[in-house]
Amino acid sequence: MDRTKEKKPRSERPGPDTGICRLFFEASRDAFFCWDVTGRITHANPAAADLIGTKARDIPGKDIADLFANPQDAEQALSALQQDGGEGLRKTCPLRRGKDRVDCEISFHVLRNNSGRITGYGAVVRDISAQRLGDEELAKKTAELSKRVRELGIMYEISAVIDRRGRPFPEIVQGVLDLVPRIVAYPEIACARITIDDEEYHSAGFHPTPWHIKSDIMARCGVAGSLEVFYREERPAAFEGPFTREEKGLIDNIASRLGRVVARKRSEEMLVESEERYRSLFEDSRDAIYTVSRDGVILDANGAAMELFGYGDAEMIGMNVQQLYADPGVRAYFQSEIEEKGAVRNFEVRLKKKDGTVMDCLYTSSVRRTPGGGGVIGYHCIIRDITESKRAENEKQRLIDELKDALDKIKTLKGLIPICASCKKIRDDKGYWNRLEEYLEAQTEAVFSHGLCPECQKRFEEE
Structure with a gap:
């Protein structure tokens, strides 16, 4: 038995219930338009009236082509319907809403009678203005986000150049200059210049033009220089010349970072100068000076210290300071005194040379602390040998005492003595x-x- 059902002609197929179709037609949120072969609209639902901003009863009789905002869109769509039968034809284009335009997605359909003859056309129209607006906003935000990500990437690279310690200052500046043109909208025609302390640095292809933006480089509350970005060709005006507000902010940020680099450079130069001055004073001082760790290891000593104690550089650096004390127990007392007071002046102590000679000395010392004023890590010590001066002082005192003893034994006659001129009594x-x-x-x-x-x-x- 042949189970294949014979396909019935269109005229014999049962059609949908008319009432249900009418209900669907009227209640749909999509706009429905029907028009005859001449292009005159015959039916439109309430959603269609809302779409084009009129009443449903005023739509029949209008020319379907008049609904299109662009005549060429109407011509293309209607021609395609008539020539190709239009099955499955879709088009996205704007329709009129009074004086406004509405972005729509249109699905075209051919209407036939039971014999298959074309009696008209229909269109299901959906308002996609909000969706398109959302898509445009999303695209705009995506583009803006991509731009911010690109800028952040460049700023990260600039930070890496600036924060890398140990690089020569000109190398840091040049590294920043190579990256700066990439933060603006037209990097292919951008160049930059950095001026610091009257010295100029340029990016590749540098050429000054009227289309530029400038930001001061501040260091220690003063202007140390400037960062300038130029376009070699004219571009549309924006916030400052052809540069946007965001680009201005980025350039200001880079200038601020460079200001901190300049301040750091100057601080390092001052520190080097200070260290050189200290080293000069340290080495040229006639007083013996050494630096010792808290546990007693001599870390540094000047020439006067080595000469005083009779040790060479290789011998004294690294030795235990206890070896310099005539009485090693005195160091514990000295250590407690200096840590309690933070510094001591003219602390009298007996020290000994390499050959065993004992000296009378005065200590003037201060504590060394960890950065930030933390715990004690050692001491700076200045030593003055007072052996000879103390010996001279003792000799002076001895002589004074002897003189006093002699004077105590001598009685003297003072003043007028009455004597008889005759008998001499x-x-x-x-x-x-x-x-x-x-x-x-x-x-x-x-x-x-x-x-x-x-x-x-x-x-x-x-x-």
């Missing part, structure tokens, strides 16, 4: 008259022995 403080020798013996430690001088002896003999 002297009056004492109590009013008594004493013989000269008695008075002197009482007032001094002198002792008199009696004898005769030659003249008196001669006169005595004669008598």
Whole structure:
């Protein structure tokens, strides 16, 4: 038995329920238009009226071509329907809504009677304005996001150039210059110039033109130079010349980063200069200076220190400072004093040379701390040998003491002494008259022995 069903002619096929079709036609959110072979609209649903901004009853009789915003769109679509039968024809184009235009997606269909003859045409129209607007907005945002991603990528590269330590300053500047033209809209015709401390650096193909933007490079609250970006050809005006607000912001940001590099460079130069000055003072000082770690290892010492202690450079650097103390226990006391006070001046200590000679010395020291003022990591020490000056001071004191002892043993006569002009007796403080020798013996430690001088002896003999 042949189970294949014979295909019935179109006239014999059962059609859809008319009421259901009418309900679907009227309630659909898509616009429906039907028109005859002459192009006159015969039917339109309420959604069609809303689409073109009129009433449904006013649509029948209008020419379908008049609904198209562009005549060429109408001509192409209607010609395709008539020539090719239009089955499956789709078109996206704008329709009129009063004085406005509505972006629509149109699906065209051919209407036939039961005998298959074309009696007209129909179109299902969907308003895609919001969708297109959304697509355009999405495309715009996507393009903007792509631009931001590209800019961020370039800024990351610039940051990598700037933040890489140890590179010469001109190399950093040139590395930034090679990247700057890529942040603007037309990198193929862009070039840049950086001026710092009156010295200029240029990107490849540099040529100054009137179409440029400039940002100052600030360092330590002052203008250190400038970053300029040029277009070698004229471009449409934007926020500042042909450059956009976003590009201006990026250029300002790069200039700010360069300002920090310049400040860092100047700080490093000042630090080098300071270190050189310190090293010069350190090496040329007549006082012995050394730096020691907290656990007692000598880290650095100047020539005066090595000369004072009698050690060579290779011997003294790295040795334990305890070896310099005549009494090693004194260092613990010194260490507690300096860590408690932060610094000590004229701390008297006895140190010894390599050959064992003991010296009297004065320490002036300060603590060394970790960066940021953290814990103690060592000490700076200035040593002055006071052995000779102390010996001289002791000798001076000895002489003074001897003189005092001598003076204590000597009695002196001071002032006017009343003496008799005839008998030569002297009056004492109590009013008594004493013989000269008695008075002197009482007032001094002198002792008199009696004898005769030659003249008196001669006169005595004669008598």
